Amino acid sequence: MHSSAVFLIEFGCLILGLGLLGRLAGRFSFSPIPLYLLAGLAFGEGGLLPLVASEDFVAIGAEIGVILLLLMLGLEYTATDLVSNLKTHYPAGVVDAVLNALPGAVLALLLGWGPVAAVVLAGVTWVSSSGVIAKVLGELGRLGNRETPAILSILVLEDLSMAVYLPIVTALLAGVGLAAGAVTLAIALGVATLVLVLAVRYGRHVSRFVSSDDPEKLLLVVLGVTLVVAGLAQQLQVSAAVGAFLVGIALSGEVAEGATSLLAPLRDLFAAVFFVFFGLHTDPASIPPVLLPALALAAVTTATKIATGYWAARRAGIGPKGRWRAGGTLVARGEFSIVIAGLAVTAGIEPSLGPLATAYVLILVLLGPLTARYTEPVATALTGRLRRRNATSRGRTAPDPPDSHETIDDQDIVGRT
Template identity: 80%
Template sequence: MHSAVFLIEFGTVVLALGLLGRFAVRLKFSPIPLYLLAGLVFGHGGVVPLGGSEEFIEVGAEIGVVLLLLMLGLEYTAGDLVGHLKTHAPAGAVDFALNAVPGAAAALLLGWGPVAAVVLAGVTWVSSSGVIAKVLGDLGRLGNRETPAILSVLVLEDLAMAVYLPILTALLAGAGLVAGGLTLAIALAAVGTVLLVAVRYGRVISRFISSDDPEKLLLVVLGLTLLVAGFAQQVQVSAAVGAFLVGIALSGEVAENTHHLLMPLRDLFAAVFFVFFGLSTDPATIPPVLLPALVLAVLTTLTKIATGYWAAKRAGIGVRGRWRAGGALVARGEFSIVIAGLAVTAGVEPGLGPLATAYVLLLVVIGPLTARFTEPVARRVMNRREARAASTPASDTSVPVARTEAGAREPESDDVPVGSV
């Protein structure tokens, strides 16, 4: 009887996710908010609470986090990460200062304590690479001049997670100063070792794992990832970091083939993860934190726009491209939920999960809108200011030529793809 209930419940959840995903595709929107809402519907206090399949969904959610980080690691080579770290470190520092600090300050103002402050700082800091990549593709901006500046910020955030997550895991486990320092040292040593090995011996590792049989390749990579993630979790480094490092270590044809093989599994278990996070959140707890979430969403929307603008300006991008870069970085999503999920599991603060849910729901909807409309709105505002300045008698009616940091005339078509010039 229990088996039948499990199959019915889990089948209903998966079917609902599939239908919601199709609905999101038709709207050209991220399905993440719909998955979270589905979790709220099926969770405790929801319309149709689950019973028999909740434990399995919890395990699936853990696998979803591991696969999300593995696929992220597959996107980069060790050389790419080292190069980005050397070149774009200032942009990463500005991103952290403008977007992590508001989250930490909000947690302290709400009286949640320093551990919750570290958690909420991560929630507000990290943009959603998945949502942003999809939005840029939908808008036809993947080849734009400002896109490398956007990607540099995202890459630095992803790399920072390899350091941030072990720190967070140690804090959530209640580790003291010595134990926490040891955990961080282990994490940094692991990251450094993997990067070094991947740079020097990445091709050898990839050849060893490579297989012409997709089934064997899938089993080897998935088994290795889960094994490394489990050992990482055992030493409190974070399973997510372990999976991320496995992805970095693979390169070339193996990484590409693994990416194609694991993408359907990643999408399935990631959807289950978002549902599980919604399951663990009582809908009745969201209204009390809706106002703080809205204030935090508005504030960090402005700070993300400022981050993208600064990063694009530093890269020599024109004014229009700077605004587009800022608007594109606003969306939060999978990593914010991963970070909040760790805190919810550890029982840090009851209001943290609902606040993170409301915050992500807001920004995963606002993000695509800011990506589309930030630059046109900024352009209209600037045109109106120029018109007002030109209409005043004391003003100089000549319009200055916009110049880049190098002093050269700024190209009028800074939205032209790099490959077309």
């Protein structure tokens, strides 16, 4: 009885604290992710007040949080959208992967962490935060901008790539051999392909089976199916997160909309618990030694993400201002980076990887909204100054010519209602 009371008090204080931190983040219009990570650091090993009674429950809640994050991500897309994006925008996805995964892999190898850690850190630096970016686009009023589809296409391709990447990482962390790893990847690709085909051809029937006019029944069926599929996927070494993502893709129409509204509060609760759990397993004293590498990695991958967005928007025919806005918007890292790093922390492959990932995400989840807002005006000002300097060096002065590539469609007001 005493331990039960301690658990309730301890876990209740944790949830209350997360609620207050989320309210604080909302007041200042920034993502609560860094505050949740800091809360985990405060209550974990070496923190101010380590959790004892509720640690096991927090671990289970964190796993459910990852599953719900990926389920909700899958619900945002239809299989047709994913196939269309894959066919149309795959070059941007390749550029994104090369420019942003490579710095993480190189740093891990330079630090002597080995190839498995290199693959993990490559994923941490590769994937942008869909949640933070969607929030920033809405707050800045850019959802109707011409560059926004280019941004979203990169995010969709990153999410789809996770269906392949996560099983690879899971197999590597499990220490399976080359043959077993190849089998795991083949299973993952086969399952993903099968789900996409079924969703495209029979998505209505799947949604009809799950559908219910009673919100309670719909919630229970969707959540139950997701947990069962996630568990089966984990048994096959495919990754529970991928299983949840594929369930989300298979559902469409009114079922997806209804499930999204019902599951959103649960997702937010357990996602917050997940970020805290990651912080719990990171000793605050281990962060200062990796702070400089994290800062260097953040600087490099900020530049590479801006380059990625610029290139993708240029390829889509967007003017220079929209290209800079697209690049600056993609900088933020968040939930996926922590999910990937969390797999490595649980497997215990490299003690410093968790602290480095924590510091890296803290930096970029705070920097991301700033680059989204200020990359374009700073780049425009620097470009104008360079033009004036070039004109002066040629012995003439002239006002800045109008940007011949910029069209009215590229302005902030386009597409707003």
